Structures are given as structure tokens and as C-alpha cells.
Amino acid sequence: xxxxxxxxxxxxxxxxxxxxxxxxxxxxxxxxxxxxxxxxxxxxxxxxxxxxxxxxxxxxxxxxxxxxxxxxxxxxxxxxxxxxxxxxxxxxxxxxxxxxxxxxxxxxxxxxxxxxxxxxxxxxxxxxxxxxxxxxxxxxxxxxxxxxxxxxxxxxxxxxxxxxxxxxxxxxxxxxxxxxxxxxxxxxxxxxxxxxxxxxxxxxxxxxxxxxxxxxxxxxxxxxxxxxxxxxxxxxxxxxxxxxxxxxxxxxxxxxxxxxxxxxxxxxxxxxxxxxxxxxxxxxxxxxxxxxxxxxxxxxxxxxxxxxxxxxxxxxxxxxxxxxxxxxxxxxxxxxxxxxxxxxxxxxxxxxxxxxxxxxxxxxxxxxxxxxxxxxxxxxxxxxxxx
Amino acid sequence: xxxxxxxxxxxxxxxxxxxxxxxxxxxxxxxxxxxxxxxxxxxxxxxxxxxxxxxxxxxxxxxxxxxxxxxxxxxxxxxxxxxxxxxxxxxxxxxxxxxxxxxxxxxxxxxxxxxxxxxxxxxxxxxxxxxxxxxxxxxxxxxxxxxxxxxxxxxxxxxxxxxxxxxxxxxxxxxxxxxxxxxxxxxxxxxxxxxxxxxxxxxxxxxxxxxxxxxxxxxxxxxxxxxxxxxxxxxxxxxxxxxxxxxxxxxxxxxxxxxxxxxxxxxxxxxxxxxxxxxxxxxxxxxxxxxxxxxxxxxxxxxxxxxxxxxxxxxxxxxxxxxxxxxxxxxxxxxxxxxxxxxxxxxxxxxxxxxxxxxxxxxxxxxxxxxxxxxxxxxxxxxxxxx
Numbered sequence: 081x082x083x084x085x086x087x088x089x090x091x092x093x094x095x096x097x098x099x100x101x102x103x104x105x106x107x108x109x110x111x112x113x114x115x116x117x118x119x120x121x122x123x124x125x126x127x128x129x130x131x132x133x134x135x136x137x138x139x140x141x142x143x144x145x146x147x148x149x150x151x152x153x154x155x156x157x158x159x160x161x162x163x164x165x166x167x168x169x170x171x172x173x174x175x176x177x178x179x180x181x182x183x184x185x186x187x188x189x190x191x192x193x194x195x196x197x198x199x200x201x202x203x204x205x206x207x208x209x210x211x212x213x214x215x216x217x218x219x220x221x222x223x224x225x226x227x228x229x230x231x232x233x234x235x236x237x238x239x240x241x242x243x244x245x246x247x248x249x250x251x252x253x254x255x256x257x258x259x260x261x262x263x264x265x266x267x268x269x270x271x272x273x274x275x276x277x278x279x280x281x282x283x284x285x286x287x288x289x290x291x292x293x294x295x296x297x298x299x300x301x302x303x304x305x306x307x308x309x310x311x312x313x314x315x316x317x318x319x320x321x322x323x324x325x326x327x328x329x330x331x332x333x334x335x336x337x338x339x340x341x342x343x344x345x346x347x348x349x350x351x352x353x354x355x356x357x358x359x360x361x362x363x364x365x366x367x368x369x370x371x372x373x374x375x376x377x378x379x380x381x382x383x384x385x386x387x388x389x390x391x392x393x394x395x396x397x398x399x400x401x402x403x404x405x406x407x408x409x410x411x412x413x414x415x416x417x418x419x420x421x422x423x424x425x426x427x428x429x430x431x432x433x434x435x436x437x438x439x440x441x442x443x444x445x446x447x448x449x450x451x452x453x454x455x456x457x458x459x460x461x462x463x464x465x466x467x
Numbered sequence: 468x469x470x471x472x473x474x475x476x477x478x479x480x481x482x483x484x485x486x487x488x489x490x491x492x493x494x495x496x497x498x499x500x501x502x503x504x505x506x507x508x509x510x511x512x513x514x515x516x517x518x519x520x521x522x523x524x525x526x527x528x529x530x531x532x533x534x535x536x537x538x539x540x541x542x543x544x545x546x547x548x549x550x551x552x553x554x555x556x557x558x559x560x561x562x563x564x565x566x567x568x569x570x571x572x573x574x575x576x577x578x579x580x581x582x583x584x585x586x587x588x589x590x591x592x593x594x595x596x597x598x599x600x601x602x603x604x605x606x607x608x609x610x611x612x613x614x615x616x617x618x619x620x621x622x623x624x625x626x627x628x629x630x631x632x633x634x635x636x637x638x639x640x641x642x643x644x645x646x647x648x649x650x651x652x653x654x655x656x657x658x659x660x661x662x663x664x665x666x667x668x669x670x671x672x673x674x675x676x677x678x679x680x681x682x683x684x685x686x687x688x689x690x691x692x693x694x695x696x697x698x699x700x701x702x703x704x705x706x707x708x709x710x711x712x713x714x715x716x717x718x719x720x721x722x723x724x725x726x727x728x729x730x731x732x733x734x735x736x737x738x739x740x741x742x743x744x745x746x747x748x749x750x751x752x753x754x755x756x757x758x759x760x761x762x763x764x765x766x767x768x769x770x771x772x773x774x775x776x777x778x779x780x781x782x783x784x785x786x787x788x789x790x791x792x793x794x795x796x797x798x799x800x801x802x803x804x805x806x807x808x809x810x811x812x813x814x815x816x817x818x819x820x821x822x823x824x825x826x827x828x829x830x831x832x833x834x835x836x837x838x839x840x841x842x843x844x845x846x847x848x849x850x851x852x853x854x
Contacts, residue, residue: 141828141831141834143828143830143831143834146782146789146830146833146834147788147789147830149783150782150783150786150787150788150789151786151788152749152786190835190838193838193839194837194838348836351783351784351836352783352836353783354783354784354786356743362539383834383835383836384835384836384837384838385835385837385838386836386837386838388837389836389837392837395533395537396536396537396738396739396740396741397738397741399537399538399539399741400537401534401537401538402533402534402537441528441530443530443533443534444528444530446533447528447530447533447770448577448770448771448772449735449738449739449770449771449773449776449837450581450771450772450773450775450776450777450779450836450837451577451581451771451772451773452580452839
């Protein structure tokens with residue numbers, strides 16, 4: 081993760097949406113007579129960012145929670161004031177599939193405008209069979225209508241629906257939701273919020289094991305608020321990723337390493353919640369883990385779709401170096417989504433998904449924080465957004 | 468600071484670059500037959516942000532310092548590696564006036580694109596008579612060429628030039644720089660970096676007193692790294708502002724209150740330096756101080772021109788409420804620059820400087836952090852940037 085293969089005065093030959101050649105501009109030009117030339121004029125060209133943890137589909141926002149938190153109210157006070165995840169679940173259930181699609185499309189444009197071309201997106205604001213299916217279908221529709229590539233994850237186990245017993249809800253997920261989702265191929269991954277008051281290790285294991293039997297790969301919301309053992313469970317189940325990890329200790333890190341689990345770090349939520357308890361990125365990198373950075377885009381704890389913002393947080397708050405941060409937000413993230421052979425780097429044979437930034441050094445993306453530097457974004461060789 | 472006067476379905480009548488009427492859209496329309504209508508389509512319209520603390524004019528960047536800091540190096544290590552303020556002073560001295568203007572113009576566009584229409588800008592990367600004058604002249608030229616309004620501040624006392632004794636340099640500032648600057652009316656304010664190893668309280672008093680005699684108003688970099696008594700000095704000298712204040716205690720707050728000094732808080736530099744020692748915004752607001760928020764835009768410790776980013780930092784890290792943050796970034800900031808009668812709010816008689824944001828609630832600006840939401844920006848009634 082410590083270095084990037086940067087080509088100065090570099091170029092690419094693109095054909096049929098794929099990268100055919102990468103190298104020095106002069107050499108590429110010689111080998112590509114007749115091709116249309118797009119001059120980036122010395123700007124930085126990066127692989128489209130791959131955002132491996134988002135909650136894309138929901139209705140409304142949580143501005144009132146945001147204001148309450150700014151005014152110093154606690155999570156409990158906000159929950160009592162009808163805020164928290166439940167307000168989003170209620171709004172999402174009340175919204176039509178069409179409305180959810182319209183909102184998700186606006187947000188998909190945000191991701192593209194920040195230079196992201198592939199995202200993972202989780203369900204989890206429905207919490208009934210019908211509502212979870214609706215959310216996953218919105219993702220399927222959006223995948224057809226937007227240039228943003230969406231890898232869907234079923235997160236029915238985001239919270240226990242009100243008025244339902246946890247085990248009863250787990251039964252519903254295992255007996256009805258998961259089989260339905262697998263049959264319709266609506267999700268590539270299954271995720272669980274493994275946390276005190278949500279799903280404990282035993283319950284998480286049950287849900288994830290059932291999902292794995294149906295062919296879904298696994299991700300886990302692990303050790304965010306307490307060191308419950310989520311990272312170790314991810315290792316035990318050979319999950320693709322363990323996400324959050326703010327409270328993970330050395331044993332959790334060692335377990336992930338031995339099982340090849342990728343840690344997905346989400347500094348946006350630590351920041352937005354006003355905490356300073358960032359995950360131990362340096363220890364994970366030094367342990368040899370293929371760390372991933374993601375936005376955790378969601379209305380409650382991380383309302384950002386900007387990977388440049390996450391790079392800034394990684395460098396300034398978690399002491400990741402710029403090359404480590406970019407690696408974590410591109411190729412490592414792609415591998416965590418089982419898409420490492422298609423996206424995440426600019427190499428022959430991969431999709432021509434890339435962003436052009438209005439700067440001369442890739443580190444400027446994280447350095448000039450909060451400033452939009454996107455010049456143009458390309459997906460499969462076609463320009464999808466930009467000046 | 469606790470509330471904003473928000474008009475739903477509001478409108479403005481603008482004539483000759485000034486606001487003539489503000490009120491309900493329907494009523495404004497009746498009173499303005501024949502006027503060209505610009506429909507904001509329900510978007511948020513805010514006064515152009517006023518950024519009361521920036522270091523706009525410099526050459527180059529400090530990407531290497533940024534990377535070293537991300538890799539865990541200390542300020543001392545970075546200084547030894549030829550980083551720190553000296554690397555910027557050397558690059559700035561080596562640059563031509565034309566080159567400095569070109570760079571500053573690019574940055575002025577960043578401010579505008581983030582919704583800022585007035586900034587204060589400090590000299591201080593020259594540290595010789597000629598180089599400081601050049602920087603202030605660049606500001607004067609930019610003021611004519613850009614739509615961004617620039618209020619210039621002389622900060623010769625940013626550091627002591629290498630190879631010079633502090634008292635010798637103070638003599639140079641008082642005997643040569645300040646009289647020259649006052650004569651050419653190149654600065655409206657004088658500022659001093661009052662800090663251990665830079666200019667102590669006694670030395671700062673000397674410089675600022677001389678500046679005041681020449682008709683300049685005062686600002687002070689106070690109590691950033693240590694509680695040296697900068698806030699109290701600002702009170703003693705009736706300075707317009709005391710800026711930074713990360714280490715200011717209750718006595719400093721009380722002194723500012725009794726003297727009517729405005730605190731200028733700069734959370735961008737706390738963030739970018741990876742610290743969590745934010746200034747005591749809540750105590751200052753509760754003491755009745757007219758708090759100001761600013762970017763501290765500079766290449767070393769706060770490389771951002773984005774006031775929405777600063778609003779996010781204020782709400783999430785300093786527990787300022789959204790109305791407090793917006794007040795601090797508009798009207799309070801305008802008053803601190805002696806421009807409260809011209810800019811900082813949308814009122815009849817003021818300049819028609821405003822921004823239109825692509826959201827339905829002004830709080831979204833701070834909530835969706837890192838995402839560019841600017842739709843269009845107007846200065847003196849003319850659209851200067853936007854979709």
C-alpha cells in the first residue's frame with residue numbers, strides 16, 4: 081500500500097469501454113493512430129474511486145438529528161425525540177419505489193461528481209420483506225439508469241423492527257427474506273450490524289451462515305461502538321470484510337490477518353459524530369492487512385459521498401500516507417467487492433473508469449480539503465460528468 | 468446568534484448591484500414590474516460568506532509537509548526537512564508579481580465557487596519591505612480583476628526573517644513597512660503572530676500600537692499554541708479581532724467581552740493539523756461574544772477555501788448550532804471587517820452579494836459535508852459563477 085505506480089505524461093488507449101494500453105503518452109499515441117485524442121492537459125488521472133460501504137437508498141434526511149447533536153444532545157435524547165434510524169425507516173417505508181429511485185439517483189450523481197464510479201450499497205431501512213425487496217430493486221433499477229456501478233448488499237439485520245422479537249426477526253430473514261433475495265439475485269453480499277442492542281455474535285453468525293449457504297458473500301458491521309468480537313467473527317466466517325472497527329484490538333487485527341478479511345475503515349462517521357476515536361489504521365496496515373476506506377454514506381452518521389473528503393480524514397486524522405489512502409479507496413476496495421479484476425486500477429483489460437482532477441499532484445485531492453477539484457469523470461470510456 | 472431570519476418563498480428586488488427590497492416572493496413581484504426574474508426554484512439563498520481570516524497570496528503548496536505529517540513526522544522534523552513557513556516564504560519571494568497574481572486568482576475562484584464573496588487576506592510570506600509590498604499590491608490588482616472582494620491586512624509580523632534579530636525586524640516594520648503601507652493605503656488592518664518564538668506580548672504591542680497610530684485597525688493571531696495572553700492584548704488595544712484562541716481561558720474570554728473584541732475561530736487548522744484541541748466556541752457564545760468563523764486558508768495548516776466545510780467543522784467538532792455557524796460566517800464576520808453596513812446579510816441597502824445552493828434547507832450545507840452544493844453565486848447582482 082505504500083507506493084503508487086504513477087506515470088508522468090501518461091496516456092491510455094481505450095477501446096469498447098476497456099483499457100487496451102497504458103503507458104507514456106508519446107508511446108500510446110504512436111500505437112493508436114486514428115483514435116480520438118482527449119488531452120488531460122497535465123491534470124491528474126486516477127482510477128474511479130470504489131466506495132465499498134454505503135447506505136445509498138433511503139428517504140429524507142436527518143437534519144433535525146444533526147442540529148440536535150450540534151446543540152449537544154446525546155444519542156439517547158435524539159432517539160427519544162423520534163430521531164435516529166427509526167425516523168429514516170419510517171420515511172423509507174412511506175416512500176414509493178419511484179420516489180426512492182429519484183432520491184437515490186440524485187445521490188448517485190453526487191458520488192460520480194466526487195470521482196467515484198463503483199459503490200457497494202446496503203439495504204436496511206425497510207426491515208420488512210416487502211420494504212427490503214423494494215430497496216434492493218431500486219438499486220437494480222438505478223444500476224441500469226445511472227453510470228454509477230452499484231454492488232448490492234442485503235442488510236436486513238440493520239436493526240430489529242419495532243414490535244418484533246429479535247429471534248422472530250432473524251427467523252423472518254432466514255426463512256423468507258434471504259431465500260427470496262437469493263432467488264431474484266438481488267444482492268451479492270449479506271451484512272449484519274453486530275453490536276450490543278442490535279445483533280450479538282451468536283445471532284450474527286446465524287444470519288451470515290444462512291446467507292453464505294445461499295451463495296452470498298459476507299460483510300460485517302464490527303466493533304463500532306464496543307469490542308464485541310465482530311472482527312473475530314468475520315475471520316471465523318471468512319467474510320470478505322469487517323467494517324468500522326473503531327474498537328477492534330490486536331487480537332481482532334490478528335484474526336482478520338490470518339483469515340484474509342479486509343478491514344473497511346469509515347472515518348466519515350467518526351468525524352460526523354464528533355468523536356475522535358478513529359480506528360487503528362496504522363496497526364492494521366503494519367499487520368499487513370489490505371485496508372479499505374469508504375464513506376459509510378448514510379443520513380444519520382456519515383452524510384458524505386465524497387471520497388476526497390475521506391482521503392483527507394485518512395491522512396489528517398488516521399495518519400495514513402497519501403499513497404496508502406488512495407490504494408485503500410481504489411484497488412483494495414475493488415478486491416473487497418470481488419471486482420478487483422474489473423475496476424480499481426488503470427490496467428489493460430480493466431474497465432475504462434477514471435476521473436480527471438484539476439490539479440497537478442494526486443496528493444492535492446486530500447490536501448485542499450472541502451474544495452471540489454473534479455474536472456471530468458469517465459465510465460467505460462464515456463464521459464459521464466464534468467465541466 | 469441563535470436564530471436566522473429565514474423567509475420561505477422569499478425574494479429580493481435588486482437594482483444597480485444593491486438590494487432594494489427583501490420579502491415574500493409574491494409581494495416583491497408585485498412591487499417590481501418589468502424587472503428581470505431569476506427563479507431560484509426553491510433553492511436556498513444565503514448572503515455571500517465573509518471569510519475574515521485568510522492568507523491568500525503565496526507561491527506553491529506544502530504537499531511535502533502534508534505527506535510528512537500524514538506519515539507521523541513532528542513539526543520539528545518537518546522544519547528540519549526544509550518545510551514549514553520558510554519554504555513558502557522562499558517560493559513567494561522567488562515568484563514574480565504576475566505569477567503570484569495568477570495563483571491568487573485561481574484561489575479566488577475557489578472561494579467564489581464555495582459561496583464566499585468577501586475575504587480578508589493577509590500578507591506575511593514576504594518579510595522584506597519589497598516582498599510585503601508586492602503581496603499587498605497583488606491583492607489590490609486582484610480586487611480589480613476578480614469578483615471576490617478582498618480586505619487587505621498587513622502581517623509582516625508573521626515570522627522573523629532568517630538572519631535578522633527580532634527587534635531589528637520590528638524596527639524595519641515600524642520605521643519603513645508600516646509608513647509605506649499606510650501612505651499607499653495598501654492595508655486596512657495590521658495583524659501580528661503573537662506566539663512564543665515569534666512575537667511576544669511586548670513586541671506585539673509595539674508593532675500594533677505603531678500601526679494604530681497610522682490609522683490601521685487591528686487583528687491578532689492569539690493563543691494558538693500557548694496561552695500567552697494574546698486575547699488580553701487584543702482587549703487592551705481594542706483590536707477588532709483576536710484570532711485562533713485554541714488556548715484562551717476564561718480570563719481571555721472575559722477581557723474580549725469587556726473590550727468588544729470579536730473572536731475569529733479557525734477550526735480548519737485544528738482539523739488539518741490532526742489536533743482535537745478546538746477553541747471553546749460554546750463558552751465564547753455563552754459569554755455573549757460575536758463569534759466569527761473563518762477558513763484560515765493557507766498552504767501549511769489549513770488548505771481549504773470552503774466555508775461550508777468550516778460550517779461542518781463548527782457543528783460537528785465545536786458544537787455550534789447551524790444558525791450560530793451561519794451567523795458567524797456572514798454578518799458577524801462582516802462586522803469584524805468593518806463591512807457590516809455593506810455585506811453579510813440580505814437587507815435593503817446592502818450589496819447584492821449572495822449564493823444559491825442546490826438544497827432545500829440551509830442546514831444541508833454543513834450536513835452533507837465535502838459535497839459541492841453551490842448552484843450559482845452573485846456579486847453586486849451579477850452572476851459570477853455557477854452551473
